[in-house]
Amino acid sequence: MPFNIYDFSTTTKAVDEFLKANMSPTWAFITELTIVGLVFLIFYAIVGLYLVYAERKVCAFMQNRVGPNRVGKWGLFQTIADLIKLLMKELITIKKADKLLYNVAPFIVIIASFMAIAAIPFAKGLHAVDFNIGVFYMMAVSSIGVVGILIAGWSSNSKYSLIGAMRSGAQVVSYELSVGLALVSVVIFSGSMQLSTIVESQANGWWIFKGHLPAIVAFFMFLIASTAEINRGPFDLAEAESELTAGFHTEYSGIKFAFFFLSEFMNMFIVASLAATVFLGGWMPLHIGNLEAFNRIMDFIPPIFWYFGKTIFVIYLIMWFKWTFPRLRIDQLLNLEWKYLLPINLVNTLLIAFLVLMGWYFK
């Protein structure tokens, strides 16, 4: 394999052996857990903050503006300054709020997105857990977030929040079906739910190219449905600032609000990286047929760049939607899912199963 030079599992194994040689197995295990936890915490914070920055720059680009440009070079530290501000703000609790649930809700939301990152294969050998049911795990974990949103809306004891939470509940429950079905199509193609295996199966071509039209349809279905699932524009009905002021997090302030805000951006990252992993080949480089020289050059680009390049591309697509489309109405949103996306997806999945059964796709 030409990309063995970039295999991260050698590094992780070396660390593992070094720890085991110097400590008792229990302590080595605990140390490893701590290292992984810390790395992910820092990664989460940095990616979350810079996605906020990226969004502000992208939307400024679309709106004839400059965007943040005061704190640091090109405003690079703007979001960090914002975070410090949010950390120092007063946490206002509503008098008649359900205290326990009100305080727990932001954590549920942020933990759900935190757990989902664990299964993402960033590069060869660079993932925290490699489940054999990775796709299923991602679906399960990402749907915990909506519980947090519902709790936040209900416990705030505010009418705006409640409407926002109800909308969000209806929306996420419906669109999860389409997200699931779109992912199932790739699971059928690759014959595995393990994310690393799905990536390996795309070594000779990404599924969006190998799977004919159905794979492309599945990709766009996934993009639309997952944009809706993470409550982003044009499906941001749960927040809908022109209707519900801020939806489910109207009554939150300070760092609790920041949790909702950050987890929303991290959900976008997770969805984008899932799309990149299952449809666009994850960390696999782009290979074109028999162009040996071209393929060689592509191989020398480290997989981590491939992975982040694809993810950023999908993130840009999602941001593009948000800043150019007006918002849907709740009944139109549900119509779109139940009357259009779901039937198309079901037919598409059947078609893919048939294709795979007959072997009519590029292997």
Place this chain on the structure above:
Amino acid sequence: MQEVELQDILTAREDGDYIINIGPQHPSTHGVLRFVVSLKGETLEYVIPHCGYIHRGIEKMCERLTYPQIIHLTDRMDYLSAHMNNEAVSLAVEKGLGIEVPDRVKYIRTILSELQRLASHQLWWAAFGMDLGGLTCFFYGLRDREKILDIFEESFGSRLLHSYICPGGLMNDIHPNFQKRTKDFITYFRKKLPEYDELLTGNIIFEQRTKNIGILSKEEAVGYGLTGPSGRGSGFACDIRKRFPYSAYDKVNFKEILYNEGDTWARYKVRMDEMWESMRIIEQLIDNIPEGDFTAKMKPIIRLPEGEYHQRVETARGELGVYIISTGEKNPYRMHFRTPNFSNLFVMNRLAAGFKIADLIAISGSLDLVIPDIDR
């Protein structure tokens, strides 16, 4: 619909209705307007507009002020149609005095009104897009509005509250650059207006959000006194510029935009088409401004002869009526403004009841409400 009073709200609440207040502090009411809304799920049962949060008693204040001073108050009613408001009072006073202003003044007044209408419609488009969730619209609209405000700033030193048109003519002559910059702006905006359509009008989500939402028939529009683009969206031919021409409107060739659907989409299209018409009017006039004085000969203190005077003007939002009762003093005995937004506001319940809460925002956006104009 105003039968639904406070008592009814209280009793309704006992029946278990879900009542929320949209406003007075809410991003989509564009000011301190309050809607009391009863919901069944997401569906609106009734909408009660409450106004008065920015009532300043302008009509009463006018009774203590001289006519040139009143001009400065009218700016503050519909601040997006400041020129038209000034013009309305000026025309009423001129009618009372029986003087004819020079042609130059008429031309400039018309051009300024149309520029103001353009600026107002641009801001409306920007805010309407934002109400529907298309945040980018806001910046497109403001980008182009800025150009008009720059022209205003250069010519008479203010961007929002001009107080430039006064009884007898204008405060002073236009800036030498005015004609050139206005022409430049028209060429610029003819290129930029199709961008608005690209971004919003052709969008399928936008069409679904506006078509067949908040439908009002022509008869009802007349009944509610709906004027301006909102009335013309229902097919009510109420353009004062066409029906009762004032200033230089009888010298120009323009179309009165009429749509018969009466829904939010029609009201949107009326304003979009009006922007093209406004540009046509300006183009016809800008090169032909006659030479002459910028004001008619006026006495230092204006005293209207005893009597009642009325003047109507088409602002960016509809018909503005100015009604003056004079007892021969230097200030009016009674002054009344028939403002377009006040009549347009109270059609909200008729339009929005039965639709979704998101439609309430779309409908109130399509009526283009300016709150200080409602309360005065």
